[in-house]
Amino acid sequence: RKEVEQDPGPFNVPEGATVAFNCTYSNSASQSFFWYRQDCRKEPKLLMSVYSSGNEDGRFTAQLNRASQYISLLIRDSKLSDSATYLCVVNERDSSASKIIFGSGTRLSIRP
């Protein structure tokens, strides 16, 4: 089993739709979680951190479910500009080393 798994998509949804992605992780000791977006041939850019209590930033909502070991990203009222690849990131750290694991990404395409 991969350490971090995402549905690769592509998700193809109409403008204005609500879309949700999940990302599962295998290490229950994982400590911090993030969502990034990456446009074609560009660098990843931080979208939002994922807090234990869940957090919202405008049309975007991130949730963490430690019991089932997944994080989710919900996009409401999707815009054409939301078309991108969404990467989840899981961080682990112990006294000797840090581990940063990126998912392979979920491709989202918003159609007019």
Place this chain on the structure above:
Amino acid sequence: NAGVTQTPKFQVLKTGQSMTLQCAQDMNHNSMYWYRQDPGMGLRLIYYSASEGTTDKGEVPNGYNVSRLNKREFSLRLESAAPSQTSVYFCASSEGLAGSLYAKQFFGPGTRLTVL
């Protein structure tokens, strides 16, 4: 603020040649990272530097070396390039190290490297 800058943007090497990829950040971040991104593989961590003067191996360090020249700069060296190192290389920095909420990473624009 320029954020994270990388040079060069593109590079073509022949097998066996060496080169150094440069990265600099102006955000006064403590931690810096080098990743490679291959189609369908996601980003994989090559090396990281938790703070000035320290470096550690990531997931795929073989064939690479790094230098944390000072707090701003973190370079990646390929001593003898191989076709398997054809990839897009991203440098990133963060205020704190992975495992904390200060581990939000900011990425440079990437270097597209082809090894023939």
